[in-house]
Amino acid sequence: MEKKVLMKGNEALAEAAMRSGCRHFFGYPITPQTELAAYMAKQMPKRGGTFLQAESEVAAINMVYGAAGAGARVMTSSSSPGISLKQEGISYIAGADLPCVIINIVRGGPGLGGIQPAQSDYFQATKGGGHGDYRLLVYAPSSVQEMADLVGVAFDKADTYRMPAMIMGDGMLGQMMEPVSFKEPIAPEDLPQKEWATCGTGMKRKKNIINSLYLTPDELEELNDARLKRYETILKDEVLFEEYQTEDAELIFVAYGTIARIVMSSVNTLREQGIKAGLIRPITLWPFPSEIINQRADSAKMFLTVEMSQGQMVEDVRLAVNGKKPVYFYGRNGGMVPEQEAIVEEAKKYLQK
Template identity: 60%
Template sequence: MGKVLMKGNEVIGESAIKAGCHYFFGYPITPQSELVAYMAKRLPEVGGLFLQAESEVSAINMVYGAASAGVRVMTSSSSPGFSLKQEGISFLAAANLPAVIVNIARGGPGLGNIQPAQSDYFQVTKGGGHGDYYTPVLAPSTLQEIVDLTQEAFRIADQYRTPVILLGDGVLGQMMEPVEFKETSEEMHLFEKDWATTGTVGDGPPKTITSLDLNDVSLEERNRKLQEKYETIKDQEVRVESYKMDDAIYGIVAYGTVARIVKSAVDRAREAGMKVGLIRPISLWPFPSSYIRKLSEQLQLNKLLTVEMSAGQMVEDVRLSVEGIVPVHFYGRNGGVIPTVDEIYQEILKLKYGVMV
């Protein structure tokens, strides 16, 4: 099929369906409500199940039940609602259950507003809920990339038996761009799930899935296996884009919507003769720490600048990545304010000259 013009939230829904997700449990909250509405319309058309839960807490626990049965399942929310899902996400991680959770982030803290923000970074990359766990986090910057990363999210979830987070914001959720949905084969949907609670029909002992383990020794062993899985994910699932970094002296680190704006600022700086480029983490966890460190050393970068729609969250991972070998500066807007190309360009000038020009 050719390209079609769609809204970001709807692109997520259609991409999930094409990835074999026929079960969705959610609750409307701006700016992701169109995703809920889209799944309500489309899932019955493909023989799937849509259910609007009475709350975000109910929705994530319904996901737990569906994932236990071995089906591909998804839920979505925006920042305050995503916070309510944290206990359930911890349960999913502990029980080794695959699921995809979408967060179309908005300005906070608290109820905040419905404008775009990136201030959920800590929550999605540092566990979010209780206990020692992580969730892979994918952060698209275009609607076409949403198509690809939504399908990847389901693949990662099934392959590693883990919840996966697709992180966007109010811009990506509400904007419209032409996208092309690739034909998917049945093979991409096939992962053996002999652990699923689909019944044994007398062929063996009943299958149980739980995150409860009252024996401290066996719980520690469960945690050890989880950490081994996370190490494998860190080794295999890092994603990062480099833009005009081949001869760069200065590097900017940004993700998602902000990375789109940074690219325009980088182009403007290049036209002015400044050797600057962009490093765009696509997987926020696992974070491309080794890549950023190695690139900084190889290019002998003078400075790095991290730009975010937050008061400064990803910048901490950037600083940990380079371990002091490169000065890391920060520029952020929050509360739903989007940085402009000119603002970022002025920050690039500060990197070179130390003052605005």
């Protein structure tokens, strides 16, 4: 670990990507993630990499497709409306079994929405977004340090499973500054070779093909099912979450990202008042930490999901709890952020029922 520095979430994501051996970034500016692209624009050339501001988000994601096919560690970033534009490309990348990292610094929607923080892209990130049967690895950091750490994880896992990974933050995480330390950088040439990449045969091997078009249905089904097998491994091995005071909790909050930090303060407030509250914070949104939630449903009396949306992750919490206990929801949306006191009041309301 090097000396601690003060960084904005957006800058930390960019710095961590370059330290993970990413030398290709294609993007298009949009608030509230623009600092990421701006940082890349200044730093990539200094580190022998490529920064390219494409003519649109659609172009940028297809450049990612190309670079990923050639075996490069590659990243793009945007915010909600821009991520919507990228969906076709993301589906193609998933269909061609290519690794890449996509950053979504979520803002209020739908449509152009607003520029304040939100979590209303949960469905889009975890349930598809684009067409076809496919998944993204979705990571939801809740601090600048975790943003920096998860970039490396996202690149590694994307490579391991040959699939796109997404880091989902929100406007607040992207913009806020916190002390962070980085791991030692890895040079791109020190990364494991990708045997499938289209980076030139050197006349020594058979050519590789990157493709997502399969007109014979049995061939397409076979490929899709092979991918499903990988997804099953991921569901088993790659779940990340954090638990806070859940052991004896009567009410367990489920919250991710920025909100999880506010909820953590609410848990402390409730505990000070003698109310046994706890928190499960999913760090991976897909694969979702269903098992631990189901397990805790045996001891807890109820769950309260808090989101900066009208209620999206709450559906996965309900599936995980599977009817064992009631699952309630509290949220603000459109760029509004639930306040600590309001969360405490909401919890008390259900506990008194």
